Each structure stands twice: as C-alpha cells, then as structure tokens.
Amino acid sequence: MSDEETIEELPLELLPLDAWHRARGARMVPFAGYEMPIQYEGIVAELEWTRNSAGLFDVTHMGQLLLSGPDLDAAVEAVLPIDLSTLKTGMQRYSLLLDENGGVLDDLMVSRWPDQLYLVVNGATKWDDIGHLREYLPDDITLNHLDEQALLALQGPKAVDALARHAKGEHPLAALTFMKFGRFAIAGHDVTIARAGYTGEDGFEISLPAKAAVEIADLLCGEPEVKPIGLGARDSLRLEAGLPLYGHDLSPDTSPIEAGLLFGINKRRRQEGGFPGAERIIREIAEGTARRSVGLALDGRLPAREGAEVFAGNDKVGTVSSGGFSPSLGRPIAMAYVDSAHATDGAALEIEVRGKRLAATVTPMPFVPHRYYRRS
Amino acid sequence: MPRYFTDEHEWIDVDGVTATVGITDYAQGQLGDIVFVELPAIGTNLDKGGDAAVVESVKAASDVYAPISGKVTEANEDLEEDPALVNTDPEGDGWFFKMTVGDASELEGLMDEAGYKAFVDGL
Numbered sequence: 001m002s003d004e005e006t007i008e009e010l011p012l013e014l015l016p017l018d019a020w021h022r023a024r025g026a027r028m029v030p031f032a033g034y035e036m037p038i039q040y041e042g043i044v045a046e047l048e049w050t051r052n053s054a055g056l057f058d059v060t061h062m063g064q065l066l067l068s069g070p071d072l073d074a075a076v077e078a079v080l081p082i083d084l085s086t087l088k089t090g091m092q093r094y095s096l097l098l099d100e101n102g103g104v105l106d107d108l109m110v111s112r113w114p115d116q117l118y119l120v121v122n123g124a125t126k127w128d129d130i131g132h133l134r135e136y137l138p139d140d141i142t143l144n145h146l147d148e149q150a151l152l153a154l155q156g157p158k159a160v161d162a163l164a165r166h167a168k169g170e171h172p173l174a175a176l177t178f179m180k181f182g183r184f185a186i187a188g189h190d191v192t193i194a195r196a197g198y199t200g201e202d203g204f205e206i207s208l209p210a211k212a213a214v215e216i217a218d219l220l221c222g223e224p225e226v227k228p229i230g231l232g233a234r235d236s237l238r239l240e241a242g243l244p245l246y247g248h249d250l251s252p253d254t255s256p257i258e259a260g261l262l263f264g265i266n267k268r269r270r271q272e273g274g275f276p277g278a279e280r281i282i283r284e285i286a287e288g289t290a291r292r293s294v295g296l297a298l299d300g301r302l303p304a305r306e307g308a309e310v311f312a313g314n315d316k317v318g319t320v321s322s323g324g325f326s327p328s329l330g331r332p333i334a335m336a337y338v339d340s341a342h343a344t345d346g347a348a349l350e351i352e353v354r355g356k357r358l359a360a361t362v363t364p365m366p367f368v369p370h371r372y373y374r375r376s
Numbered sequence: 377m378p379r380y381f382t383d384e385h386e387w388i389d390v391d392g393v394t395a396t397v398g399i400t401d402y403a404q405g406q407l408g409d410i411v412f413v414e415l416p417a418i419g420t421n422l423d424k425g426g427d428a429a430v431v432e433s434v435k436a437a438s439d440v441y442a443p444i445s446g447k448v449t450e451a452n453e454d455l456e457e458d459p460a461l462v463n464t465d466p467e468g469d470g471w472f473f474k475m476t477v478g479d480a481s482e483l484e485g486l487m488d489e490a491g492y493k494a495f496v497d498g499l
Contacts, residue, residue: 039408042408042409043408043409043433043434043435044408044409044434232408232434232435235435236434236435301411301412301459302412302414302432303411303412303432303437305436305437324434324435325411325412325432325433325434327409327434332411354414354430
C-alpha cells in the first residue's frame with residue numbers, strides 16, 4: 001500500500017505544544033509549515049467526541065494579526081469587502097481577502113478590539129497575506145504579527161461547561177454569543193476568547209500566550225468533557241458543516257459568489273463597491289455565475305475525493321473540491337463546483353471515481369446542522 | 377503455511393498454488409478508520425508490484441499492490457458489508473483476495489514475519 005499524501009520538504013516549525021501532542025499519542029504530519037497533530041485515537045472517534053462532548057484543537061499554525069493606526073477602518077475597507085461601520089467592539093465577522101479580479105486569496109476572521117482590528121488568517125497563506133496587507137495598506141497602519149500567541153479551539157456542545165470553570169472575566173463566559181469575543185484570564189494568563197469555530201458546533205477560539213499553552217491545554221484536557229482532537233477530524237467536521245477550506249474549496253480561481261459566500265461581501269459594500277474585485281463581484285451578484293459550489297450526498301460507501309469529475313449524463317458539469325466519508329451520516333459527502341444549470345437542490349448527478357460512476361444528489365449545506373449559540 | 381510480507385505493508389499466505397493477500401496491522405493503523413475497500417474482480421491478472429486494490433479511509437485513498445504475479449480467484453465479500461474488518465482483524469477476517477501463485481520464485485524477495493517486524497520497527 002502507499003499513502004498518496006505528499007510530504008513538504010521545507011524545514012518545519014514546531015508548535016509550542018509539540019511535545020504535549022506527542023506525549024498524548026498524536027501522529028504528527030507536515031502542514032502549513034508546521035508539524036501538526038493529524039490524529040490521536042482515530043478520526044471517527046475524535047469526530048464523534050467533538051459532536052457529543054468537547055474537543056481541543058491546536059490551531060496555532062493560523063496567523064494572528066493586529067492592525068492599528070489612523071483612519072484604520074477606511075484603510076481596511078479598501079482591502080476587504082467588510083462593512084466596519086457595523087462591527088462594534090467585541091464583535092467578530094467573516095471576511096475575504098480578494099485579488100483585483102475578485103479571486104479569493106484567503107478567508108479570514110476580523111474582530112474589533114478597542115482602537116485595533118484583530119485578524120485570524122489561514123496558516124498556509126499567512127505569509128502571503130502579511131505581504132499583501134503590507135503592500136496594500138497605507139504605511140501608517142501598523143501590522144503586528146502576534147507570533148508569540150498560540151491559538152486553541154475548544155469545540156462541541158460541552159465546551160462551554162469545561163471552559164467556564166477556568167475563564168474568569170468581567171462578564172461570565174456564557175454572556176458571549178456566536179461571533180462575539182471578550183478578554184478573560186485562564187490560570188492568571190490574559191487570553192481573548194471568541195465564540196466561534198470551524199466545526200459547526202458551539203465552541204470557542206482562545207488566543208493565549210505561547211508560553212502558557214501547555215498549562216492551559218493541561219487545564220482544559222483535565223476536564224472530563226475534553227479530549228485533544230487532530231486536524232483529520234477537524235477537516236471532516238468542517239466538511240460536514242459545509243464550511244469551505246482555503247486551497248481546496250477556495251482559491252484565486254474562485255470568486256466568493258461562485259463559492260456561495262455572498263454573506264462575506266457586506267451589504268453596504270455590495271452597493272458602494274470600492275474593494276478589490278468589486279466590479280466582477282457586483283456583476284456576479286446581479287447576473288449570477290456560470291458555476292456554483294454545491295453539496296453532494298453520495299449513494300453507497302465509496303468516497304469521491306478532491307478533483308473527481310461530476311457528470312450529468314455524458315456531460316461533464318463540475319469538479320469535486322472537497323470530499324470524504326461523513327462519520328456522522330455514515331455516507332460519503334462532497335463539495336463541488338458545478339454548472340449553475342445543475343446546481344439546484346435535488347438534482348441527480350454522477351461522480352466518476354476510478355472509472356466508476358457514483359450516484360450523487362445536490363443537497364443543501366450544512367450536511368450536519370450547525371448548533372451555534374445564538375441568543376435573540 | 378508460510379506468510380510473507382512486502383515493504384508496502386501487504387501480507388501473503390501461501391498454500392501450495394494459491395495465496396491469500398491482505399494488509400498488515402501496521403498498515404491499518406496508519407490508514408485509520410477504513411470506510412471502503414475496492415477489490416479486484418475475479419479473473420483479474422495481477423503483476424507483482426502492480427495495483428491490486430484500493431483502501432479508502434475517512435481521509436484518503438491508498439493503493440494496495442500485488443505481492444506477486446497471479447490471477448485473482450476470490451475476493452472477500454465480507455468487506456463490502458463491513459470494511460472495518462480491516463481495522464479490527466487485518467491479518468485474519470480482514471483479508472482482501474485470494475490469487476494463484478504465478479511464479480513461486482517471486483516470493484523469494486519478500487520478508488518473513490521477523491524480517492517485517494524489524495522493517496516496521498525501523499520506520
């Protein structure tokens with residue numbers, strides 16, 4: 001047998017929790033320039049634990065950036081299609097880094113801190129993102145790469161119970177709702193906690209000093225609800241949740257409208273433009289796109305992977321961008337870009353895998369319902 | 377009945393002119409949760425080192441190669457219903473297929489149990 005995964009040849013950085021992961025039986029693989037834990041006891045068991053209890057994910061490879069300076073909002077709105085006039089302190093929002101043609105350079109989170117904007121960008125793209133932001137932001141905007149901060153995600157229905165025992169703040173942790181964040185202390189260390197994540201479950205992302213990572217990871221995994229979870233399960237969780245992964249479902253060759261990320265282009269910006277790629281994106285909003293990202297539920301058990309071709313009869317109508325076996329549903333699922341004529345819920349298509357045609361049905365996403373904590 | 381191993385982590389039990397093929401316990405541990413096994417059709421002619429089967433785990437598809445040349449005589453139908461047998465009993469009920477021994481001299485380059493154990497310990 002042979003594993004088809006490719007191995008990066010670049011020198012790899014070690015996470016602050018590297019030894020901690022290994023001591024807990026993690027298998028480490030190269031990813032985004034780091035040795036990352038891909039799994040501990042197994043993807044299916046880890047995914048189920050996260051859906052039923054709480055999983056701790058080390059996502060320190062992601063880039064944490066802090067922007068400050070004069071006329072910060074106007075400067076950032078020239079680079080991102082975000083409406084910062086409606087982003088109040090303590091709020092977080094999804095946004096997109098776009099090139100001049102509206103192609104996606106990265107997807108990211110933007111949070112407003114007092115007098116600052118805090119960004120979380122993808123690990124594999126963070127150096128390019130920093131270069132792009134530095135090039136397109138005015139020189140008097142300060143970009144601080146918080147590379148001495150670790151980032152841990154605690155995800156799952158019991159995450160709030162476990163974290164509330166340790167997070168002390170001006171307000172109780174329960175006061176945070178989905179896409180809000182606040183400053184807290186854990187074991188005396190200053191941290192910021194956002195109620196957000198990449199699993200479709202309720203959960204939190206905790207930015208903490210790297211030197212406190214072992215102490216805080218030990219505290220959280222000391223709670224009966226919590227186990228460490230690897231990147232493998234994280235990828236299956238996000239696919240079940242219908243969340244795109246940069247470099248697979250998003251790239252410079254995809255526009256946010258094709259990708260179904262209209263919500264990432266805030267309403268005022270759709271009307272006013274003034275962001276990279278605005279011309280194409282505003283046109284696509286009005287006229288539609290030739291292809292769209294859809295969810296596909298496959299019959300049988302054989303998964304279709306990224307790159308598999310999608311057919312309607314004899315016509316090739318699309319390509320799978322992410323695919324795998326859904327442990328929660330017990331069947332294969334996929335995300336694919338397909339011609340818009342076939343991108344309607346219930347459309348019967350086929351995916352070709354090693355010369356075989358697999359029946360697949362266009363299905364609304366998420367495949368597994370989101371369970372975010374929203375309070376009216 | 378002698379059992380041989382390949383450096384691609386297949387095992388092969390030889391019983392006269394026929395042989396049974398599967399993947400090793402080490403291999404299943406590396407692959408993780410197996411969700412589908414694509415087996416060769418009966419009558420397929422296999423070449424030593426050529427593609428013989430595909431194992432799909434949650435994350436990835438991996439090829440399984442023929443340890444020796446020969447013709448497929450039987451495929452393990454139980455894997456269709458329960459591919460996780462490869463995880464729970466890889467070197468027993470989780471066997472993949474049976475084949476003829478086309479050229480017994482091809483077995484000479486394979487490892488025995490002790491040799492394979494030393495090989496895995498060195499990985």
